[in-house]
Amino acid sequence: MTESKYRKTSIIDVAKAANVSESTVDRVLNGRGGVSREKEARVLEFARKLKIDRALGAVSARWLRIAIVMHRPDAPYYVHVKEGFELAQKAFEEQRIICAVTFFDGFGPPEIAKTLLRATQKADALVVIAYEHPEIVAAVRQISRTIPVIALATDLPGTGRLAYVGADNRAAGRVAGELMGRFIGEAGGQILIITGLHELLGHAERESGFRSVLERQFPTCEVVETLESRERPEVTERLVRDAFRRNPAIGGVYNTSVGSEGIADGLRALHKARKTIFVGHEFNANSRGLLLDGILHAVIDENPFNEATRCVELILRHYHRNPSQSAYKPLPVAVMLRENLPPID
Incomplete structure (x- = not known):
């Protein structure tokens, strides 16, 4: 057996595979910050692929800011979506995520597009509930060129979105x-x-x-x-x-x-x-x-908490912080009748 077969993966190996400097790999794996989202994702991806001898799950990566943009919570569904992301942020606390909810300034396409562009200026991902309109689609398409976009509850095809989350x-x-x-x-x-x-x-x-x-x-x-x-x-x-x-x-x-x-x-x-x-x-x-x-x-x-959790999982997977998650499948349709109501907590 040659010595190379027993040699552990090093920072140098990861740097070469990810096409970044050794100092960038060091900053990511030691949570020093100052690394772009794209480079951080590449480093974590190749560190896992090359099986570097390090507990990657415990890497103190930089904070990921997820922008959640939707209509104002005048209806219970939107209230529950907001609460779902608050719970998801707590559930994924170790993954260092921030779920920042923003409401549309108005209901018209110009207001929605403007809100989307403003809310994602410093975001690492976008989760959006919006209707199809050329102006809205154009704004989402522009955003999806730089960060992953999840369409929640209703799909936005043709926008370059990463995934749709919700029921069929x-x-x-x-x-x-x-x-x-x-x-x-x-x-x-x-x-x-x-x-x-x-x-x-x-x-x-x-x-x-x-x-x-x-x-x-x-x-x-x-x-x-x-x-x-x-x-x-x-x-x-x-x-x-x-x-x-x-x-x-x-x-x-x-x-x-x-x-x-x-x-x-x-x-x-x-x-x-x-x-x-x-x-x-x-x-x-x-x-x-x-x-x-x-x-x-x-x-x-529909279960807004499950939907919020799945959105966060997909974004973490995109950034190679949660690679074990499988590809998304639409949530199953559930029917509630008077005779199968769950007990009140």
């Missing part, structure tokens, strides 16, 4: 369609869809999946209207009232977005709460109460 929205819509058709029964009836934003790919996919199942399996169910709440929970009650005035025979409501409590208030005011099949998304304290009251029949659940 088309599958979620199909599940909602199956539930609606079976709850209404063979006689069928008129269905109202309330969506958040047509521009949000996730909402469009949910509606598409919902409609496809009704058309294929429940032809006696007819979607009579799709109304847009613009993700403003306070408007959903008015939308329901107006829709029932136009179509008094509505027998089912499918909400692809936020504002289920407003829909419930509208159904109560119209004395339709016990006569209308109601299927929505996102399990929270409000939807739990509506399930227990028998007003909301089923909820397609």
